[in-house]
Amino acid sequence: MPELPEVETIKSQLAQRIKSKTIKKVEIKLAKMVRGANVKDFEKKVVGTKIKDIKRRAKLLLIELSNGYSLVIHLKLTGQLIYNPISNIQYLTSKYTHIIYYFTDGSKLLHNDMRQFGYVKLVKTKDLPKLFKEEKFGPEPLDKDFTLEKFKSLLKEKGRAKIKPLLMNQTFVAGIGNVYAQEACFNAKIKPTRTAGSLTNKEVKDLYERLKKILREAIKHKGSSVDTYVDAEGKQGGYVSFLKVYRREGKKCLRCGAKIKSIRLAGRGTCFCPKCQI
DNA sequence: GTACTTGTTGAACG
DNA sequence: TCGTTCAACAAGTA
Numbered sequence: 001m002p003e004l005p006e007v008e009t010i011k012s013q014l015a016q017r018i019k020s021k022t023i024k025k026v027e028i029k030l031a032k033m034v035r036g037a038n039v040k041d042f043e044k045k046v047v048g049t050k051i052k053d054i055k056r057r058a059k060l061l062l063i064e065l066s067n068g069y070s071l072v073i074h075l076k077l078t079g080q081l082i083y084n085p086i087s088n089i090q091y092l093t094s095k096y097t098h099i100i101y102y103f104t105d106g107s108k109l110l111h112n113d114m115r116q117f118g119y120v121k122l123v124k125t126k127d128l129p130k131l132f133k134e135e136k137f138g139p140e141p142l143d144k145d146f147t148l149e150k151f152k153s154l155l156k157e158k159g160r161a162k163i164k165p166l167l168m169n170q171t172f173v174a175g176i177g178n179v180y181a182q183e184a185c186f187n188a189k190i191k192p193t194r195t196a197g198s199l200t201n202k203e204v205k206d207l208y209e210r211l212k213k214i215l216r217e218a219i220k221h222k223g224s225s226v227d228t229y230v231d232a233e234g235k236q237g238g239y240v241s242f243l244k245v246y247r248r249e250g251k252k253c254l255r256c257g258a259k260i261k262s263i264r265l266a267g268r269g270t271c272f273c274p275k276c277q278i
Numbered sequence: 279g280t281a282c283t284t285g286t287t288g289a290a291c292g
Numbered sequence: 293t294c295g296t297t298c299a300a301c302a303a304g305t306a
Contacts, residue, residue, distance in 0.1 A: 227304095
């Protein structure tokens, strides 16, 4: 499922491929994918605009248009954005293809979503900071200003919260989901049920460093395809083979050989090693 | 048929 | 107020 590294991968691939292209037509096959505007209005505003820039905030993909609006896309669990470079191919089009953006050069962008949880909405580009404020997004973990000191003080604020669900809380840090929260805890040898306030200085430092490292490595390998995720080229993300605990319950811990346990935490499946995650 | 998966939201509970 | 749990959304897998 697209978390920070997956959305970041799609962002940079799309930036290379569709920047400065003009949208000739939009085909909306499933109206509920479009939020906050009726389909006609959405089409009217989008058609004829040029792609100015592609950005990311948390798990949101932002496509800035030349008319002062931005497409704000959330892929949720099973969303895909796939670029088809040639006009006469229907690459990875399926019954889950809900929106198609046609460019004037004949290429197109597919928005697929098997479970229909995701959405696209039109927001005035100048209102984006307001939107992020409303969403109360926490800091971007790979930003320069997300320092160890910052992480420490944020953890202190949330001292009674359990660490793994806290990492997934978008208002705490932005972009981490169930996969990378589990991986970060495993890598830092921290049991997911520990409270933020109970972490020692060394554990906080380890968690901070591992988290950033995992995210960077995952971006390098174009994300993790654990479900239906593919990148903008329709290819699977290569980081899956580096995942150490996610969905590995019952299997041997890759660090100490103990049996990986699975529990439910804040309603989410959570795997960890009962022996080496303290 | 049943349980389970997941990101986010919103409600309910202690 | 705060943190946690659960239901809801949907559709596929085991």
